[in-house]
Amino acid sequence: MEKFIRDNVHGEIYIEDKVFTELIDTEEFQRLRRIIQLGGGQFVFPSANHTRFSHCIGVYHVICKFLENEEIKKHVSDKDKKVLKVAGLLHDIGHGPFSHTFELVSTRHHEEYTVDIIKGDTKINKILKENNIDPEEVVSVIEGRHANNIVNSLVSSQLDADRLDYLQRDSIGAGVNYSKPDIDWIIRNARIHEGKLVFSSKTLNAIENFLLGRYHMFKQVYEHxxxxxxxxxxxxxxxxxxxxxxxxxxxxxxxxxxxxxxxxxxxxxxxxxxxxxxxxxxxxxxxxxxxxxxxxxxxxxxxxxxxxxxxxxxxxxxxxxxxxxxxxxxxxxxxxxxxxxxDVFIYKDKNDKKDETIYILKDNELKKLTELSEILNVDWKNNVKxxxxxxxxxxx
Missing domain, CATH: 1.20.1250.30 (Growth Hormone; Chain: A;)
Structure with a gap:
């Protein structure tokens, strides 16, 4: 069953399999239509009324584009491709009212409710099982502990499908021009080297632009x-x-x-x-x-x-x-x-003690992004205010 969704960020989004339309049509997923992506940002930027619904579909689309990359395609099995797409679609299914705002008072984080919705007594869980998709495996991708690290990197890293969608979507929604990452160029030049998702040196400027855009979005939009x-x-x-x-x-x-x-x-x-x-x-x-x-x-x-x-x-x-x-x-x-x-960092190799280094492949040799970037190779202080x-x- 083919379906196209018209999106103001990515254009036409192709939904290739009935399992994805079935998941989108569940009451748990439709609830995301009623959760504004930017929470309190809607009171600053009148046009920032886009939702977690459109963002999740956008992440699904970006993952599909990554999986069109010939090198990535060879390192991800057909089974894992489907699980990965489902994980992208459902990664924010557990968000509460006003997105992150509700977590300030809740006893649990949205990630925990995401797990509950995928693994619990829900229509989403039922559809996954009917289509021979293991809910636990979907959760393992979202939590970044899947056996294939390339799969993890596409959903949970400093340059993943989630960020490539939300930074552009939030920028367009807020009506600011801080972040318009060259998604196609970055994805086209993604490589697999030594079991890692890395990027060609051709993408250096595009990645710098992406990270600087993220920094400005935090300063001017997310922390308004x-x-x-x-x-x-x-x-x-x-x-x-x-x-x-x-x-x-x-x-x-x-x-x-x-x-x-x-x-x-x-x-x-x-x-x-x-x-x-x-x-x-x-x-x-x-x-x-x-x-x-x-x-x-x-x-x-x-x-x-x-x-x-x-x-x-x-x-x-x-x-x-x-x-x-x-x-x-x-x-x-x-x-x-x-x-x-x-304070917000433009980029760090490690976040919360996790190695989230962005690697650049230059002359068939792996380099850390900070080794090549004159913009990012700065001794950033951990300021607080x-x-x-x-x-x-x-x-x-």
Whole structure:
């Protein structure tokens, strides 16, 4: 069964096998239509309303393009090719509302829910088994522990299908020109050498451009102060919700509170509840809770609903922040906070103690990217900065 999907990033995306259309048509995958890729970024860039749904299909497409490369094709079996494509399609299936934002309050990461959805009692799991695809093998690819390291590299590395899609998709969605990687050129010049996925020296400038684009996307889009303000307002809102639940507050809408009961109690949210959550659900919850009698919960719900988030600044001194907090007339516990964040690196050979080196093949000899790049061969310091969260006006 052939199917084409028109995409604003890649053009026509060819869906070659019925198993992929069946997976896309499941309720678990369709939920991704209702989860905005950039979370709080939608409140900064009006056109950044693309979803995890389109991103996952985009990653599937980029993997298909990698598998058209003659060298890669020879080193991946037909069985592994199908598993790899499924892994690309499903790699973000476990994302919660507002993408990464919900992880700030959840007891589990989205990767864990991805595993649960693929291996649990779901339509996705049923379809995989009906098509003789081992769910555990799909999970092994997503987690980067598949027996074939080339397969792992295509889904989980510093130059993988995931990043090649989301950087371009997010750049187009946000309406900025920081990242337009030359995907075709990079993929066409991918090589297999000594069992590793490497890249021809012809791609050096394209890879530098990709990594610099990623750096600027983090600085200007992913870490935009309004997006960060949304995240922290959401954290404060959830803290108030949890505290009221713990205190035995009588909520007008008790069904909403029942949805988060396990998280309030430090337990994992059951999968059937989690897959009920999306951005639309959360906006309905904000609307519902702004009718509560508790003034703090009401205020924070209205802030989230109407883009009146708490303010963010890295320019305040600690003394100024403390003074502002002491002069505040409301309950400062839900309106003031400070967070220390690490600076973004353009590129590192190792991330979280994992070797994620990008290798360049030059004159049939493997070189680390940092050995050849004049731009990236810099002694980057691991800088940190503190940001302060506070309301623009006093809350009585």
């Amino acid at each position: 102060k309004i997006s960060t303000a949304f995240d922290n307002t959401f954290k404060m809102w959830f803290k108030r919700l949890k505290d009221l639940y713990t205190e035995g507050y009588n909520f007008i809408n008790s069904k909403t509170i029942e949805l988060f009961k396990e998280v309030f109690e430090g337990k994992p949210m059951p999968l059937n509840k989690y897959t009920h959550l999306d951005d639309y659900t959360m906006f309905d919850i904000f609307k519902s809770l702004k009718e509560e009698k508790d003034e703090i919960l009401k205020d924070l719900s209205e802030r989230l609903l109407n883009r009146n988030f708490l303010k963010i600044s890295s320019d305040l001194s600690e003394e100024e922040f403390v003074k502002m907090k002491n002069e505040f007339k409301g309950n400062s516990e839900y309106y003031f906070d400070s967070v220390t964040i690490k 503190k940001i302060y969260i506070f309301p623009k006006y006093n809350v009585e």
